[in-house]
Amino acid sequence: MxxxxxxxxxxxxxxxxxxxxxxxxxSAEFERQVVExxxxxxxxxxxxxxxxxxxxAGLRVLLMLxxxxxxxxxxxxxxxxxxxxxxxxxxxxxxxxxxxxEDLDRALEELG
Amino acid sequence: xxxxxxxxxxxxxxxxxxxxxxxxxxGLMWVGEEALDELKNQALGSAKRAVAEVAxxxxxxxxxxxxxxGEQLVEMTARDAAVELVLLLRGRDLNNYDKLxxxxxxxxxxxRQIRINGRKVGYVDVYDRNGVAVWHPNKxxxxxxxREWKERFPRMWELVEQSFHKxxxxxxxxxxxxxxxxxxxxxxxVQVKDTPFIVCASVLIDEFFTPLRQRIAIVxxxxxxxxxxxxxxxxxxxRERVRLSVLVAAGVGMGxxxxxxxxxxxxxxxxxxxxxxxxxxxxxxxxxxxxxxxGGRETAxxxxxFNLIGRQLATYVxxxxxxxxxxxxxxxxxxxxxxxxxxxxxxxxxxxxxxELYALNMAAREVAGDFYDFFYISPQRLALLIADVSGxxxxxALMMAVSRTLLRHxxxxxxxxxxxxxxxxxxxxxxxxQMMFVTVALGYYEPASxxxxxASAGHEPPALVQRKEVVLLEPTGDIPLGVQPDWxxxxxxxxxxxxxxxxxxxxGVTEAEAPTGGFYGLERMVQRLKALGAKxxxxxxxxxxxxxxxxxxxGGRLADDVTVMALIHGEEG
Numbered sequence: 094m095x096x097x098x099x100x101x102x103x104x105x106x107x108x109x110x111x112x113x114x115x116x117x118x119x120s121a122e123f124e125r126q127v128v129e130x131x132x133x134x135x136x137x138x139x140x141x142x143x144x145x146x147x148x149x150a151g152l153r154v155l156l157m158l159x160x161x162x163x164x165x166x167x168x169x170x171x172x173x174x175x176x177x178x179x180x181x182x183x184x185x186x187x188x189x190x191x192x193x194x195e196d197l198d199r200a201l202e203e204l205g
Numbered sequence: 206x207x208x209x210x211x212x213x214x215x216x217x218x219x220x221x222x223x224x225x226x227x228x229x230x231x232g233l234m235w236v237g238e239e240a241l242d243e244l245k246n247q248a249l250g251s252a253k254r255a256v257a258e259v260a261x262x263x264x265x266x267x268x269x270x271x272x273x274x275g276e277q278l279v280e281m282t283a284r285d286a287a288v289e290l291v292l293l294l295r296g297r298d299l300n301n302y303d304k305l306x307x308x309x310x311x312x313x314x315x316x317r318q319i320r321i322n323g324r325k326v327g328y329v330d331v332y333d334r335n336g337v338a339v340w341h342p343n344k345x346x347x348x349x350x351x352r353e354w355k356e357r358f359p360r361m362w363e364l365v366e367q368s369f370h371k372x373x374x375x376x377x378x379x380x381x382x383x384x385x386x387x388x389x390x391x392x393x394x395v396q397v398k399d400t401p402f403i404v405c406a407s408v409l410i411d412e413f414f415t416p417l418r419q420r421i422a423i424v425x426x427x428x429x430x431x432x433x434x435x436x437x438x439x440x441x442x443x444r445e446r447v448r449l450s451v452l453v454a455a456g457v458g459m460g461x462x463x464x465x466x467x468x469x470x471x472x473x474x475x476x477x478x479x480x481x482x483x484x485x486x487x488x489x490x491x492x493x494x495x496x497x498x499x500g501g502r503e504t505a506x507x508x509x510x511f512n513l514i515g516r517q518l519a520t521y522v523x524x525x526x527x528x529x530x531x532x533x534x535x536x537x538x539x540x541x542x543x544x545x546x547x548x549x550x551x552x553x554x555x556x557x558x559x560x561e562l563y564a565l566n567m568a569a570r571e572v573a574g575d576f577y578d579f580f581y582i583s584p585q586r587l588a589l590l591i592a593d594v595s596g597x598x599x600x601x602a603l604m605m606a607v608s609r610t611l612l613r614h615x616x617x618x619x620x621x622x623x624x625x626x627x628x629x630x631x632x633x634x635x636x637x638x639q640m641m642f643v644t645v646a647l648g649y650y651e652p653a654s655x656x657x658x659x660a661s662a663g664h665e666p667p668a669l670v671q672r673k674e675v676v677l678l679e680p681t682g683d684i685p686l687g688v689q690p691d692w693x694x695x696x697x698x699x700x701x702x703x704x705x706x707x708x709x710x711x712x713g714v715t716e717a718e719a720p721t722g723g724f725y726g727l728e729r730m731v732q733r734l735k736a737l738g739a740k741x742x743x744x745x746x747x748x749x750x751x752x753x754x755x756x757x758x759x760g761g762r763l764a765d766d767v768t769v770m771a772l773i774h775g776e777e778g
Contacts (some may be wrong), residue, residue: 117597119569146724148765149574149595149644149712156688177724181712185644185663186684205563 098126105205107138108197110204112143115151123151126190130157134165138200142173147181159191168192172200212253215478218470219463226462237447239619245440252432260425268414275413276391277326282319283393283406286329289314290397290404298399302339306347315340319408322416327408332728333401336362357381359504368394368403380409443498464526476500484753487511492519542572542602547553549576549609555587559652562589563744564770567713567752567763574601575711575766578609580616582649587617590647591709591770593664597687600641608633608686620658623694624646626686632663642687646709655701655774660694662686665715668731669699670706670747670771675731703775708734708745713767714751720760744771 096119099110108129113119131137139158141147147155159169169192174182182188194200207486225735293311298304305311319327330341336351355362368374373395380390392407479496485496495512498505546568554562564577582588590612594604597683611629619625626647633643644664650657659667659678663685669676683694703706710730717725737747748769755767 146716146718148716149593149642150597152685153595153640153642160640169483177716180727181716183682184665184680185680186680187663189682189684190688 096122098123099125103138103197103201106201108138108140108201109132110140110143112145112148114146115144115154116146116148117150117151118155120148120150123154124157128161131158131164131167132165133161134167135162135194136168136204137162137170138170138197138204139169139171140173140184140197140200141171141178142175142197144178145176147178152181152187154176155187156190168204170203172197179198209366213474215467215470219466220472222462223465225456226458226459230458230520231456234448234451234630235670241440241444241447244443245436248436248440249433251397251625252436256425256429256432259428260421263421263425263643266520268417269756271414271417275408276375276393278321279319279391279406279408280373280393280395282317282329282405283395284373286314286317286331286406287397287404288611290331290402292401294397294400294402297373299402301656302348306340307399312340316342318342319406320679321413324412324416326413327406329404329406329435331397331402331404332365334403336365336369339402347777361390364392365403365405368396368405369475372396377396377410397502416730450597473500473504476504476508480504483515484513485611485745487515487518492522507719529715538599539571542597542599543568545602545606546572546574546576547598549578551577551579555579557652558777559752560587560650560769561744561773562587563748564591565748565752565768567767569713569755569763571597571768572602573597573713574605574611575713575768576605577709577770578612578769579770580613583650585653587650587652588647589650589709589770589772590616590645591711592643592645593711593766593768594711595640595642599637604641604643608645612645612647616649619651621696622649622658623696626660626662626683627692630686630688630692630694631690633687637687640688642685646683648707650701650707650772650774652774655703655705657701657707659697659699661697662694663714664728665710667707667709668734669701670708670738671702671704672741673735675734675738677727677731701772704773706771706773707746708736708747709770710749710751711766711768713754713763713765714769716765717755717759717767718764719758722760725755725758744773747771 094111096115097112099112101108101110108136112113115123137158139155155171169191171191173196174188176191182193184192190201194203211623224422227611264379290311293314293406294305309350315329317329317332318325319329324335324765328342330346333339338346338349338351340348349363351362358378358380360376361380364374364376373393375391375393377389377391380386383526389410390407391410392405395404396402396408397404476496476499482492483496492515496508498508498512500508539558546566550564550566554564562579564579566575566577566761574596575592576594577589577591579587579589592605592612594601594608608629612625613634615625615628615632616622619628626645629645643662646659646664646667647661648657648659648667660683661681666678666680669678678697681695681697684692715725715727719725733751734747737750742750748771751769752767753776756763
């Protein structure tokens, strides 16, 4: 199974939903379609609800995304981090590196 | 392999053309001969007809001439005989026919023959005014009256009757001879003066004209033969000339034909030869070879297809080349990364009394970036660490090399593992555009006391195994190295009991995925460690057994490196 990336705009704010796997193979796809297309300074809500697996390569591209958006004063809010993905975030300490909220509504609230 | 035909297309075309020209020349020659023969026959025919006509005309002209002459000759003969008989019969008894007939002289005169060129054509006979034959060359006739033949030859009797009263009578009549043939006869009847006798001179016209006709026929045939010879000769010449002309024409035609055929066959064969050369060159790898679209529609179409093939082949080969280059690049990258990784992993384990240490790394096909390390930072303390670099391939391997060197360095300088990680983190965060990070579990172990200080940078929590008791250490919640420079790391301090084992591992174990789906997971690992611990396995056996099981779980295909390190306290090495 590969990665499905859905890009939406809700009330003028960007929303990206990930489903499937974010690993060494698909992280390049994520980098091309998400990281490189968003301008620094963009506020983005990233829903990991459909994400079943994330590897260290996947964590890396999330870090790259946060760094790029943050460079222009943008914000990245993750939401719906569940299951194995949540475990990985906790074990690796990545939950400390990102703003993570319950669901998309909260994420949009967070973005203001 | 079937051998190639020995003759070229061009040669075949040429031969075909020459054969064609030869056939046309042969045909012309034959037609010429036929025409000449026809001409000869016609010429000969008309010549013969002309000769025949001339001969016929001559014959008629000669006949007219001869007729006049013959009529005079017959008349003269009759008159001469009449005059002679007048003289000889004077004073004779004209009534005694027997006596008269007995006189040989009289008979000779009265029955003389009429000859031309020694050939007998007629005769003379004498009859009286009653019509009775007195002298006749055929004695059987003598004494008969000509009146007897009145019915048979009415014209003759008519002339005979006239001669009774007229001095001279001449005329033609049709006589039928002994063989029943109707023959024309001319006769002149002259009275013998002072006698009752009449002289008759008669000729058979055909007998009379025969020599003349024969002569004319001979001459005509001679002329005819001469004409034939002449026509033959002149036609023979004409035939030679015609043959020569046809030969010359055929020769010239063939010469022109050969030139035309050479040019033409060249024009046909050239594009094919070019194609052939191009195919050979294509086969030798010249994919940019193109042939001009010339010649007939078929060859042009072939050339077009060939050019297409060339382009497609070039594209295809280029793609294969690129793919092969890419594959080689990937493979050489894998090889380089593997070499780096292998060179970094210590293979010799410490064999001091008081503990036993073992570690192993099962590398995935694409090097993932796991590594382990152990080294003394002081005579009493052993640093041991297990780490996982984000990403794969050469970048991960290089990051691995950097991290390992860096960690060795900072551990030497820092008696506190948390401080060591903090320093390493600060250094790794510098210029980390690619956001590569390293998770590390670092422990300082004192073999003498069993004291263990653990710090973790986002790494999977180590497990403690004592027989079937397995404890998973609490995650410290610290983040990986290379992400946030000012992070403060925490330390877990614990004391290993005798026979207690520290097991460290990477996500290659817990995130191993079965081909049918589902992760190996922490829970399963804990259960396995319990089972293995219950068997009382040492570090080496435990590491091997766990790695083996994870590999089997994935169906033998490792998606990620599997690295396990185990330290047992209080056992002799």
